[in-house]
Amino acid sequence: MASRTFAPMLRQALRVSQRNAIATPRRFINTETAPNLYTARAHVVGARTGHVDGENLKVDLTMTKALGGPGDKGKTNPEELFAAGYGACFQSAMNAVAPSLGVKMPTKTEDSIVESTVELVGSMKELDMGLRVQLLVKVRGMEKEDLEKVVQKAREVCPYSRATEGNVYTTVKCETM
Incomplete structure (x- = not known):
């Protein structure tokens, strides 16, 4: 009897959640x-x-x-090494995805910068720690809308972004220079 009562509510909830969901193409790779x-x-x-x-x-x-x-x-320290690796990998992902979006990345290395900040957060006393990441992407000579498209796609393909997704709170801010 309970399943008959909840089934219509569940169907309605799924319809509402599907209407409000943003379809993000997801790639799955079996890393094993x-x-x-x-x-x-x-x-x-x-x-x-x-x-x-x-x-x-x-x-x-x-x-x-x-x-x-x-x-x-x-x-x-490990956090600096992680920040360096994440920043470099993310910038490589940006360079890799830009052509597929019809966007040209700058040719001068100083015109595309990723500043990565990695914070060790939590409690050392309780040995309950994690990481928080902020990426600041700065690109010269690109429209902000194009930069945001490149960054969004890079978040989908960057191995560091994929590895930390759902595990590490990460923010990405875009700036044009």
């Missing part, structure tokens, strides 16, 4: 079975105050002063 395009490896010793070695990477790490560490000059 997809062909490997590149492999990066890092050898980490000493956690946040240690050292990282990779094929083309040698980085000393420090605990930032904001988290109670020494914040040693010339050393970095």
Whole structure:
């Protein structure tokens, strides 16, 4: 009896939600079975105050002063590395998707900038932490509407954006220069 009562309400709710939904094309890739395009490896010793070695990477790490560490000059931390990787990957995604949208990206590297901010948020005391990301995309010589189209499409294809979607609160702001 209860299913007869709720079925019409459920159908109505689905019709309303489908009318208000924005159709976003979604690609699904099975990362377990997809062909490997590149492999990066890092050898980490000493956690946040240690050292990282990779094929083309040698980085000393420090605990930032904001988290109670020494914040040693010339050393970095995981959040800075993540910000660098996300920003570079996102900008590459923008360059890759622009032609499919009929948009030409600037040819001078200084005319397209992605400023990425990664924040470690939560509680260290309770060991309940996460990340929050802000991307500021600045492009010279492009209409704001075109830039926003490129950024939206880049969010759909950038591996960092896809990996963090639903897990990391991310905002993207666009500015024309």
